[in-house]
Amino acid sequence: MVRAPRDATAARKLIVLRVDVFKQLGEFSVDVAFTSEGRVTGLFGSSGAGKTSLVSMIAGLVQPDRGVIAVDSDVLYDGSAHIHVPPHRRRIGYVFQDARLLPHLSVAQNLDYGRRMNRLTRDPTEETRITEMLDIGHLLDRRPGGLSGGERQRVALGRALLSQPRLLLLDEPMGALDEERKAEILPYLKRLRDAGDVPMVFVSHDADEMRQLATQVVMLKRGRVTAFGGTEILPRIIPAA
């Protein structure tokens, strides 16, 4: 796999994510279309808006009933052409709300998992850069079972990054954490956005988080897009006195 050198110019990678899908899920349906080029595309909506269903379709874990999903010119799903690229060939990293670290592997082995599965050559500089960026170097020998929620989420983030995805999906990465732990993760996500090596789709129901991270926002309500634009479309919150 050929990778662009990591320098200042390469550090502003952008991709075009095109999503136009329909999926019936019981009585609920997701019918969403948008094209985004932002560094961080935010999917914003309350729970039940279809955010997780949508990212699962982008990752390839759920197959839409019809439509198209494409990253740049690479079609990942096209219902009418019967294209459904399986998740392991999409090169899309996914950080789940519940981290999903492999419990039988150490933190170091979890971090290295994507590289092994994709048969990439080892890149110690990159490993060091990411473990330092996420402050997880001291956890490498530990097992996931003994980590705190915030630590687990940082390891999951590092694991996804080290699989060298072209797009990173963050599905409420702070959703399972209390306020204190959230404050512990948010700076890392900002750091990641500003390092800019991978475009992200960030899912949240928290307008404040969204404002801090997203560069473009897709607003979802009951499986439909209600607004698309910059962070100014997010609902205003009157700060607590």
Next chain:
Amino acid sequence: MSDISPQEWTAILLSIRVAVIATLVSTPIGIGVAWLLARRDFWGKPIIDAIIYLPLVLPPVVTGYLLLLLLGKRGLLGAWLAEHLGIVFAFRWTGAALACGVMSFPLLVRPIRLSIEAVDRRLEQASSTLGASPWKVFATVTLPLALPGVLAGMVLGFAKAIGEFGATITFVSNIPGETQTISSAIYSLIQTPDGDAAASRLVMISIGIAVLALIASEWFARRATQRLHGN
């Protein structure tokens, strides 16, 4: 225990050989079947499920007789195998291993299936987004996490195989040195006027093996839960 006769030793060693071979050959098949039953839905799944558990509920003599019809010297498959591949099961220790494998299969598959079902599918999804193909997901996530269940199934299958009697004696008879296992040796001994002492020795050995197997199986099951919690 010191006065175990050569014939008894032969039966003990044969039983162990038969049970080991039966378990080793059944295990990969059992893992595949358990995975299919746990993770896939396909037409005819209830039928496959029923066939696998059939040896558990059928009288063993019926299973043995069916094996004889199918794989005996003049059996449907047995005649063909003997003629074209030179493989004969009838009245051979390999036939005993086959009968034990069939009889122990339900006990082998069940813990494996349960442990595969217990593996969190969300972990399998996570590993696929990291680039693991379905086969690699199985090899690096599902199987390692289900391993204690696999070992428990192997132990139970082994214990069943080493004690199997009805199907084995029906299919391959009771030939000392070839198909006479501990069970069939005990059966012969208690029908012999002075066989009581020898029979009780073999009975003690059977009980010992069974108890050890159950303890081992319990230990593996406990390891399984520890492993899933990942400490």
